[in-house]
Amino acid sequence: xxxxxxxxxxxxxxxxxxxxxxxxxxxxxxxxxxxxxxxxxxxxxxxxxxxxxxxxxxxxxxxxxxxxxxxxxxxxxxxxxxxxxxxxxxxxxxxxxxxxxxxxxxxxxxxxxxxxxxxxxxxxxxxxxxxxxxxxxxxxxxxxxxxxxxxxxxxxxxxxxxxxxxxxxxxxxxxxxxxxxxxxxxxxxxxxxxxxxxxxxxxxxxxxxxxxxxxxxxxxxxxxxxxxxxxxxxxxxxxxxxxxxxxxxxxxxxxxxxxxxxxxxxxxxxxxxxxxxxxxxxxxxxxxxxxxxxxxxxxxxxxxxxxxxxxxxxxxxxxxxxxxxxxxxxxxxxxxxxxxxxxxxxxxxxxxxxxxxxxxxxxxxxxxxxxxxxxxxxxxxxxxxxxxxxxxxxxxxxxxxxxxxxxxxxxxxxxxxxxxxxxxxxxxx
Ligand SMILES: Cc1cc2nc3c(=O)[nH]c(=O)nc-3n(C[C@H](O)[C@H](O)[C@H](O)COP(=O)(O)OP(=O)(O)OC[C@H]3O[C@@H](n4cnc5c(N)ncnc54)[C@H](O)[C@@H]3O)c2cc1C
Numbered sequence: 482x483x484x485x486x487x488x489x490x491x492x493x494x495x496x497x498x499x500x501x502x503x504x505x506x507x508x509x510x511x512x513x514x515x516x517x518x519x520x521x522x523x524x525x526x527x528x529x530x531x532x533x534x535x536x537x538x539x540x541x542x543x544x545x546x547x548x549x550x551x552x553x554x555x556x557x558x559x560x561x562x563x564x565x566x567x568x569x570x571x572x573x574x575x576x577x578x579x580x581x582x583x584x585x586x587x588x589x590x591x592x593x594x595x596x597x598x599x600x601x602x603x604x605x606x607x608x609x610x611x612x613x614x615x616x617x618x619x620x621x622x623x624x625x626x627x628x629x630x631x632x633x634x635x636x637x638x639x640x641x642x643x644x645x646x647x648x649x650x651x652x653x654x655x656x657x658x659x660x661x662x663x664x665x666x667x668x669x670x671x672x673x674x675x676x677x678x679x680x681x682x683x684x685x686x687x688x689x690x691x692x693x694x695x696x697x698x699x700x701x702x703x704x705x706x707x708x709x710x711x712x713x714x715x716x717x718x719x720x721x722x723x724x725x726x727x728x729x730x731x732x733x734x735x736x737x738x739x740x741x742x743x744x745x746x747x748x749x750x751x752x753x754x755x756x757x758x759x760x761x762x763x764x765x766x767x768x769x770x771x772x773x774x775x776x777x778x779x780x781x782x783x784x785x786x787x788x789x790x791x792x793x794x795x796x797x798x799x800x801x802x803x804x805x806x807x808x809x810x811x812x813x814x815x816x817x818x819x820x821x822x823x824x825x826x827x828x829x830x831x832x833x834x835x836x837x838x839x840x841x842x843x844x845x846x847x848x849x850x851x852x853x854x855x856x857x858x859x860x861x862x863x864x865x866x867x868x869x870x871x872x873x874x875x876x877x878x879x880x881x882x883x884x885x886x887x888x889x890x891x892x893x894x895x896x897x898x899x900x901x902x903x904x905x906x907x908x909x910x
Pocket of ligand 1: 490491492493494495496513514515516519520522523524525526527528529530607608609610637638639640643661662663664714715716759760761780781782783786787794795796797798800
């Protein structure tokens with residue numbers, strides 16, 4: 482069978498970015514995507530940080546259909562019946578192209594159309610079932626009775642990556658390395674979004690929520706403003722959900738979140754236009770797959786390239802960067818006419834030099850650090866509790882603020898060895 486240069490399994494951001502770079506380098510490439518169109522099965526929060534990938538993307542993102550430029554960051558700690566908010570904006574966040582919100586159904590589709598304009602075949606509704614092998618080398622893909630032979634297969638098939646599994650590149654999947662994300666898109670008039678989130682036209686807000694939104698389970702809530710919709714959702718660790726006693730159904734977390742006073746007001750009058758759920762890699766640096774084998778490389782979520790830093794979730798720019806770097810390595814392998822793991826392993830080495838593996842390595846201890854129920858119940862409850870006491874004026878005389886705070890610090894156990902050790906451990910992340 483004649484071989485094409487590259488077949489990419491998965492038309493998400495990792496696969497499309499890889500195809501874009503390969504096409505620029507003159508390689509023959511086909512992208513196959515099981516969804517009705519690229520973007521139809523892809524879920525993100527979502528905000529894309531542009532700075533880390535700016536020097537890599539060339540003209541790929543020119544005229545991209547971003548929703549809003551994020552100029553306002555909000556974090557909320559939810560206690561039982563109260564909440565504490567931090568609202569941040571800064572000149573350089575407003576001035577520079579730092580990060581943008583986007584909707585994948587629009588964004589990925591747009592990128593795939595741009596790719597087709599470059600002569601790349603992007604085949605939707607095409608679910609790959611298996612890999613083709615020549616000895617110990619991957620040599621293409623099989624979908625039903627059809628086969629496509631290729632020098633290199635790029636596994637860009639997302640977090641569950643059956644391709645990486647079939648190639649024996651993947652670690653055993655364990656619940657603690659994954660979270661489930663649920664997301665709704667709510668339609669609201671543009672002016673209402675501007676008013677409610679205190680932003681101008683085309684400006685957006687990224688809002689993360691911690692505490693009494695996941696019932697003590699690792700995770701949190703998110704809300705991103707789009708042009709005339711908001712994306713709102715919950716992420717919850719699968720291990721935490723499995724251990725929860727009494728058990729809690731993931732979707733009920735979302736329902737209770739939306740019922741909260743603070744959230745209800747933001748969404749008032751909105752119409753639900755989209756609902757999605759998806760798995761997220763949470764294993765960090767230690768959860769990364771083997772990145773290549775003979776005739777195959779793994780990119781994006783399929784490789785485990787996602788980073789939850791507590792204050793933000795990153796996966797999309799890792800997907801784009803890894804796709805581009807994989808493409809550069811494959812182009813060199815083509816020049817050398819050598820598609821063995823030895824040549825393709827250059828991909829991993831290059832990633833080590835970029836933010837992808839540097840940032841993941843720097844936050845290597847983050848998953849263990851966050852695997853602590855206190856961050857999702859005790860601390861939010863305690864901090865919001867302090868404010869509740871300080872701000873409340875009852876019918877008796879008011880104590881000095883310092884005295885109240887000291888009393889509360891002692892009563893809450895914040896001065897205990899356990900808590901001080903937890904706070905001291907923050908330096909590790
Ligand atoms: C709820 C949630 C919130 C998030 N928030 C953010 C955020 O705000 N910012 C951020 O940067 N990241 C965020 N992430 C992570 C980010 O969305 C992912 O890291 C990113 O989508 C990974 O892109 P990808 O191309 O690797 O995978 P995907 O987008 O999952 O693409 C994989 C593609 O492969 C296709 N596929 C799978 N199997 C097959 C097959 N057998 N045959 C053919 N096609 C196949 C799928 O249909 C899919 O289109 C979030 C994720 C979730 C779930």
